[in-house]
Amino acid sequence: MANAEERRFEVLRAIVADYVSNQEPVGSKAIVDRHNLGVSSATVRNDMAALEEEGYIAQPHTSAGRIPTDKGYRLFVDKLAEIKPLSSAERRAITSFLDSGTDMEDVLKRSVRLLAQLTRQVAVVQYPMMTNSTVHSLEVVPLTPARLMLVLITDSGRVDQRTVDLGDVITVDNVARLRTVLNSALTGRKVNDAAVRVAELPEQSPQELRDVLVRVCTVLVESLVDHPEERLVLGGTANLTRNVADFPGSLRQVLEALEEQVVVLKLLAAARNPGAISVRIGEENEDEQMRSTSVVSIGYGREDMLLGGMGVVGPTRMDYPGTIAAVRAVANYVGQILSGR
Template sequence: MSAEDRRFEVLRAIVADYVATHEPVGSKALVDRHHLRVSPATIRNDMAVLEDEGYIAQPHTSAGRIPTDKGYRLFVDRLSQVKPLSMGERKAIQGFLSAGVDLDDVLRRSVRLLAQLTRQVAVVQYPNLTRSVVRHVEIVALGTNRLLLVVITDTGRVEQRVVEVDQEITDDTVSVLKGLLGGAITGRRFADAADGLRDVVERADPSVKPAATTAVAALLEALVEHPEGRLVLSGTSHATGAWADQPGSLRGVLEALDEQVTLLKLLAVLESPDAMIVSIGQENDDANLSTSALVSAGYGRGDMLMGGLAVVGPTRMDYPGTMAAVRAVARYVGEIVAGR
């Protein structure tokens, strides 16, 4: 084993102990807990080199060492592979998520499950509408001059609007509008569906033109991506314990989770369903997350990315376990959503 590999083993041991104990790690603890097959003096020398190179730091005089952001980054980058979950764990995840009755239920279940598996804050993004395809358009009369417009996507996402129209609604009006609007956008991607509505009003029979004008305006609004409300969070109660020794950081973390802007930006970086990103400490643009680590993964079908999910925790999180959980849940969410 080279000196570099040996020092990485020392770093790996420090990361493991600090994650487990939340206490700075000394050379004696490494000798007692890990079979590093070198002398205590060699471990002390290796720790000194790791500290000089910025991978570990001494938070207090005469205390042990803790990993730095740079140390965690090296640890994550050197993970040769993420240990997969057991067959039993995978079946439990698949069974729990498969029991979801609709898209909302599946996403709520996925984020709750991820928070439970990692004991951290979990977040999931609704399928991106620009990549969704309109599967069905439904129109329901709610009275003599009110309509409920419902657009259902291939990912199971539902967009609906209630509109008031300047004409009396009859069964014939509903039938004609449904055929007109459904024929214009069914089978189109959300990003392209607006084009299909451009000449609908012009083609509409005069008897339904007032209703068609209002309905088209409402559908055009529904087809525009709305960033707000696209995330579901779970496990925010875990944040209190996770940052218990960093109360100054906790408030900022909660603010970042509440605003969701940073999380959306992180998930927007994902480019494919099998993509995984680990962002550590100062790597996060939001200063409120400078003591946090985020593990995110995309979900979807084939090469098409539908959305993403992530776990937010302190930098001393269990990276191998968290990455395995995020990857597994993302894979099953993609399979279930794509199959609906």
């Protein structure tokens, strides 16, 4: 029985490969001609009948070959013994392209463009989550005698800028004192801890800085407890229009869903650990508008700290081994670059 099951899986693998490549239903003769399975057409037909009965393949119309179902793709993905490796040239191109990024934002934009090009799908990258970051420094810049700019920088390279209207003028010396007080309280702390510390600062500071600190700390707390991790970079949307037939009657719905930030964040929600790939296929997607798509996502960062998520969205008729390899490689390089910044 084990041999029969293995053979049926090889038939399913052949159907997936041919359908992904040609977008045409696959018949038994094509499988025998293109794949060296060592069995007759009759045996392949019997295996296809069993696969269809179990819901792994379907016949789109009478007298046609078979195509994989969501269940069939799921079995195929779950049994991937190895992921198609990227070539040395592809790896060098990824490293060179991302290493050329001038700052975190540039690296993220480059990673989206690169991932969209490698997979020919829609790529999405989530900005590093502030809640998992540590405060690297806080710069206090006088814009006018009564207005300051606060520039919060995290260890992941994330930069958050806020302006504060003081309601009164502040001297250059007091700006310097303010900068020292804030950095002493924040630098090296996790963002959540920093938010608590900031809220306590006004009561613990010199009287002459207290009114200024009340205003500054109010703005800083908003910056630290906001949800800036919900910022996303999206690219390659036009790739979905290459094969409209992959989204019968639903391409517009998919494109509209991708414009909704909350929907896209849900797609990345499964990416909780750096390096751990998640693949959701068709009906497995929570959002109804996305049920004609597959989502390959991953977390990026260091082994001990998740910075954010990234992934690709495409039709269920997807090159899963190649897509998984590309997503994993780009996430690995982005995690290394941002963790080292």
